[in-house]
Every structure is written in C-alpha cells, then in structure tokens.
Amino acid sequence: MNLYMYEILEDYKFAKTEAKREEIFTSFSKLIWENPNTRKLVDKPITFHIKPKLLHTEIGQVFSAYTSISRTVCPSTTKDTDFASLIRQKANNLYTHFFDETICNRKPYLELLRLPKKLYFQWQASLQKEEITWTLSALELAQTLEHTLTKAQLLKETAAREKMALSWEEFIHITDGYFRKLFENYKPLEEYQDSEKLVLHAGAWNEDNYCIRYFCNGLDGYFKNYQKKYYGLYNASSGRGVTYGRCACGNLFLQNRQHNRKLCDACRRQARNSTYNRYNQKRKTSCH
Numbered sequence: 419m420n421l422y423m424y425e426i427l428e429d430y431k432f433a434k435t436e437a438k439r440e441e442i443f444t445s446f447s448k449l450i451w452e453n454p455n456t457r458k459l460v461d462k463p464i465t466f467h468i469k470p471k472l473l474h475t476e477i478g479q480v481f482s483a484y485t486s487i488s489r490t491v492c493p494s495t496t497k498d499t500d501f502a503s504l505i506r507q508k509a510n511n512l513y514t515h516f517f518d519e520t521i522c523n524r525k526p527y528l529e530l531l532r533l534p535k536k537l538y539f540q541w542q543a544s545l546q547k548e549e550i551t552w553t554l555s556a557l558e559l560a561q562t563l564e565h566t567l568t569k570a571q572l573l574k575e576t577a578a579r580e581k582m583a584l585s586w587e588e589f590i591h592i593t594d595g596y597f598r599k600l601f602e603n604y605k606p607l608e609e610y611q612d613s614e615k616l617v618l619h620a621g622a623w624n625e626d627n628y629c630i631r632y633f634c635n636g637l638d639g640y641f642k643n644y645q646k647k648y649y650g651l652y653n654a655s656s657g658r659g660v661t662y663g664r665c666a667c668g669n670l671f672l673q674n675r676q677h678n679r680k681l682c683d684a685c686r687r688q689a690r691n692s693t694y695n696r697y698n699q700k701r702k703t704s705c706h
C-alpha cells in the first residue's frame with residue numbers, strides 16, 4: 419500500500435499481462451478518488467469589527483452593513499505530502515478553475531470585496547490624524563460601497579459564464595482517461611535524463627517529485643486542450659502565435675489581431691440577425 423508513485427508507474431510499464439496493468443491502474447485511480455483530501459466549499463467571509471464608539475456615528479452606521487461579506491472558497495493547498503493527496507489536490511484545483519461556477523478567485527473580484535474593510539481602516543486612521551485625509555460623506559460612502567459590491571457581483575457572474583459545464587462524476591471519468599495516457603507515456607527519470615540531457619540538482623528532486631510534477635503538468639495540458647475542444651477551437655497544429663478572446667457570453671474564441679474581435683461567432687451571428695430584423699421591421703412598418 420505504501421508504494422512510491424514511481425514504483426507504481428514502473429510496475430505498470432513492466433507488467434506482463436493486460437490484467438495486471440488494469441489492476442495497477444484501477445488501484446491508483448482509487449487512491450486518488452477515495453483520498454480524504456476532498457473538495458470542500460467553505461464560506462470564508464471578509465470581516466471586520468467597528469469600534470463601539472464609532473458605531474453610532476453616521477459613517478459608522480454605513481460601514482456596519484458591510485462588516486461581514488460572504489465569500490465561497492475551495493482550499494487549493496494541502497498540508498499532506500504523499501503523492502495521492504497532492505495529485506488529488508491538483509485535480510480539485512483543476513475542477514475549481516475550469517468547472518466550478520460558484521468559485522471566483524479573480525484578483526479584481528477579491529479586491530472589490532475587500533474594499534469596505536480597507537475603507538473602514540482608512541477612515542478610522544483618519545480620525546486620529548490632525549490633517550483631513552477622509553473626504554467622503556456618509557451618503558457618498560454608502561453609494562461607493564453599494565457600487566463596489568454591485569461591480570463585484572457582475573465580475574463574479576462574468577467569471578461564472580466563463581466556466582465550462584461538467585459534473586464532478588464526469589470530471590473523474592475524463593481525468594481517469596488522462597491518468598491512463600500519463601501512465602502509458604511515462605518515462606522513468608533516468609531515461610528522461612539521458613534523452614533530454616536535463617541537468618537536475620541532486621537532492622532537490624527525487625523520483626516521486628518528478629512523477630508528481632509530470633502528472634500535474636500533464637493534466638494542465640490536457641485540460642487546456644479540453645477547453646479548446648469545448649469551444650470548438652482545438653487544432654493540434656495551432657499553438658504558437660494563437661491568441662484567444664473572451665466574449666461577454668463567456669465563450670472563448672480565436673482572436674484575430676487585425677480585427678480585435680469582441681464577440682464569439684454565435685453572438686456575432688445573433689447581433690447580425692437582430693440588426694437585420696430591426697432593418698426588416700423598419701421596412702415593414704414604413705410599408706404599412
């Protein structure tokens with residue numbers, strides 16, 4: 419049970435029968451998906467306390483509605499260092515990144531959520547200063563904070579539209595397929611060193627780190643390709659020089675640098691149709 423990952427991969431590579439290979443793969447897959455390092459969504463609100471003596475001021479009252487701002491997160495690291503926990507963590511993170519529309523980890527979004535807290539501390543600090551550093555009235559502050567949270571909500575909705583639809587069960591199935599490819603394409607470290615003439619710092623890397631990294635990088639690549647296929651953009655020969663754009667609807671599209679496109683094909687078609695319909699509508703109404 420306490421096999422190293424490179425041992426599992428080598429056993430698979432050198433297994434004499436297909437049945438044996440199947441058994442090795444199945445038990446690896448089980449180790450990952452039954453690992454206790456499961457995906458957990460937790461509410462980690464952004465909170466602050468208003469000093470009691472400030473609570474009854476006009477501005478303190480405005481801030482009091484924002485002392486706890488709800489935020490859903492999914493832990494992206496683990497303290498465990500065994501390969502199964504680490505690869506499971508990688509899988510969890512990939513699911514969060516590509517498929518979970520409830521999680522938004524974008525920096526601008528987080529900055530907006532943290533703004534009320536930041537402004538509170540600025541205001542509080544300004545009260546202890548001689549010169550005037552705080553210029554917002556209670557009304558202006560209320561408007562600013564309301565606007566900030568509306569903007570955050572819009573950012574979150576945009577991010578959600580950019581996630582692909584895939585259930586966790588389907589994700590496991592697809593990832594298992596990628597694991598299988600990684601098993602098949604595995605090259606032991608010595609072989610890799612020989613063929614690629616890679617200089618390694620002895621000690622800093624061991625065989626398992628090498629395997630874990632190989633799996634993580636491999637999954638990254640497979641899921642990037644999955645995303646391209648999902649949006650109908652996958653082309654094995656394209657790679658360098660290709661840039662992608664995001665449409666407001668969430669679709670990914672190929673960016674054409676000359677035209678600086680803003681809309682995906684579907685939205686472009688729709689926009690064209692609605693212009694055409696408006697034009698037709700006009701024609702009809704002018705006839706009658």
Ligand SMILES: [Zn+2]
Nearest residue numbers: 665667682685
């Ligand atoms: Zn679109």
